[in-house]
Amino acid sequence: MANEQKNKKNKGRQSSFNFTWIYIIIATVLGYLFINGGGQLENSGSREVNYTKFQKYVREGYAQRIVADKDGGTVTMYVQRDHIRDVFPTTQDFKGKTPTVTAQYPSDDRLDDFLESERKAKRFLGEVEYRHSDDSAWWNLFFNLAPMAVIIFVWIFLLRRMGGGSGNSGSSGFSGPMSIFSVGKSRARLVDKDEENKVTFKDVAGQEGAKQEVQEIVDFLKNPAKYTDLGGKIPKGALLVGPPGTGKTLLAKAVAGEADVPFFSMSGSDFVEMFVGVGASRVRDLFYKAKEKAPCIIFIDEIDAVGRARGNKMSIGGNDERENTLNQLLTEMDGFGTNSGVIILAATNRADILDQALLRAGRFDRQIHVDLPDVNERRAIFEVHLRPIKKADDLDLDFLSRQTPGFSGADIANVCNEAALIAARHSHSTVTKEDFLSAVDRIIGGLEKKTKVMTAEEKRTIAIHEAGHATVSWHLQYANPLVKVTIVPRGRALGAAWYLPEERQITTREQMLDEMCATLGGRAAEEIFIGHISSGAMNDLERVTKQAYGMVAYMGMSDKLPNLCYYNNSEYQFQKPYSEDTAREIDAEVKKIIAEQYARAKALLSEKSAGHGQLAEILQEREVIFADDVEHIFGKRPWVSRTEELLEEKPVDAETTTEAKTES
Secondary structure (H helix, E strand, O other), X not given: OHHHHHHHHHHHHHHOOOOHHHHHHHHHHHHHHHHHHHHHHHHOOEEEOOHHHHHHHHHOOOEEEEEEEOOOOEEEEEEOHHHHHHHOOOHHHOOOOOOEEEEEOOOHHHXXXXXXXXXXXXXXXXXXXXXXXXXXXHHHHHHHHHHHHHHHHHHHHHHHHHOOOOOEOHHHOOEHHHHHHHOOOOOOEEEOOOOOOOOOHHHOOOOHHHHHHHHHHHHHHHOOHHHHOOOOOOOOEEEEEOOOOOOHHHHHHHHHHHOOOOEEEEEHHHHOOOOOOHHHHHHHHHHHHHHHOOOEEEEEEOHHHOOEOOOOOOOOOOOOHHHHHHHHHHHHHHOOOOOOOEEEEEEEOOHHHEOHHHHOOOOOOEEEEOOOOOHHHHHHHHHHHOOOOOEOOOOOHHHHHHOOOOOOHHHHHHHHHHHHHHHHHOOOOXXXXXXXXXXXXXXXXXXXXXXXXXXXXXXXXXXXXXXXXXXXXXXXXXXXXXXXXXXXXXXXXXEEEEEOOOOOOOOOHHHHHHHHHHHOHHHHHHHHHOOOOOHHHXXXXXXXXXXXXXXXXXXXXXXXXXXXXXXXXXXXOOOOOOOHHHHHHHHHXXXXXXXXXXXXXXXXXXXXXXXXXXXXXXXHHHOEEEHHHHHHHHOOOOOOOHHHHHHHHOOOOOOOOOEEEEEO
């Protein structure tokens, strides 16, 4: 106990050391040197003479300015630059920057009479200044110390900036101006278990599989004997992988809220620094602090900023700071030394570019995939984000979850917030279903631009184009069910069509071809019913081309190139994985597929030309059509999808929207 108290006392003495005292000592020494040696410094360019010699120099016209010290009875004459050699014959006599001559004068009256007579004789026309010696000393002290003070101030400011503005530097014991020593210290934020407003697993809706895996880590930290008694070991690291907005960071916050252990949180970019060796130093400091507080959890968000694969790019120079940081991270996670009690959590949406040494067992033992939520998970996410919102009593969460396929948790949170803003904009007392549907429209398609000026011909072209999409998709088995078509401009699009895609895990070749045919229906309708084509189908052509190349080059769905995949997930690839002959065959197959589906769309539109014309007229008149309008003209679709069965239970009204397809 005595040794521990002594160590604590020594540690307290070390942490109380402040470099401000060094600056005070430096300032004191400089002041002492000025007071005791300042005269010598100034006299290095000065010459002391008697009063008679002084009068002679003035009569000769050598004086530029005269300063009289009343307290000391000393007069100083500043020599004109043209007469320096007359006063100082050799260079050794004059070494300073300001040539002066100093003499003792008998009295103020005699000096005044002499200078007045010289003025009248026009031998001296300069200024005369009378001062006290105390004022002169203080002014000299100020002007001599001011530059040094400015330099010290700038130095302290730069040190604080380079140190990240932290007042405490951790274990180094330095603080304040010496925060330069905190450059190599980690910037991890320590989350306290008693912190208010913490996130728990109750706040994470959906992602039950991912929650189960990370919750197992928390359970191990709370009750390790449950696992160790059977000989098991907790994974050293878990990597959260998934698209943006799916809740990876939220899961980590929930772990911090649930675990009764220290939780260090930082971003991968916090390791990156312009100084050589700083990143590796921060990694060492992070794990040093974590081992002191073990058992604990370290969370690194966006780890791809520091964990990119090594050797996949041409580097200029023999040393790469990022690779040094990654090497240190690999060593700390599973190197020669032990790292017991420290669990690593990391999140990224670019797992394909991470270094393989980082992903191996023993470092990140588990990869937890956090995917986009399905319809049931979206309902649970809506329940979480609707808690603080004053919603209508008849709001159907099942309906909202079906209208948002492909939405992430962040998208759903944005929908709820946008719906509340729309309701407030229209002075509603509660947030209704129409507000939510308008919010989905706003997020998917953009803001309506009803004031955008369009000619009658442009409006007719857009109506025929959008009616072509609706007609073709209605008569294809695997095309996504139509919900709404509008010709009101939204964002950069002049028209938009909303569909309700099925949530498939796999997609067949027939389904892809039907979707391509429906996408080409707008361009086909322009060519058949107008006689010319426009730039409105650019977005359609871009999507179709990408899909066709994906079918041929990646999925092996080509007649001439079956069962071949030329996909390469390497980030840095300088050559194609196939020959020029194969490239020509891929181009030919893509052209063939698109041409066949375009001809198929034209044939279908020619067959249903009467119904298409009615749809286009209704669209020009009302600017929006719904699935009921299409069913009234063409009859009920012979194919009913699982999604449409759900919609039949709760019909889509005039404001229903889902995933949008826009034309530029």
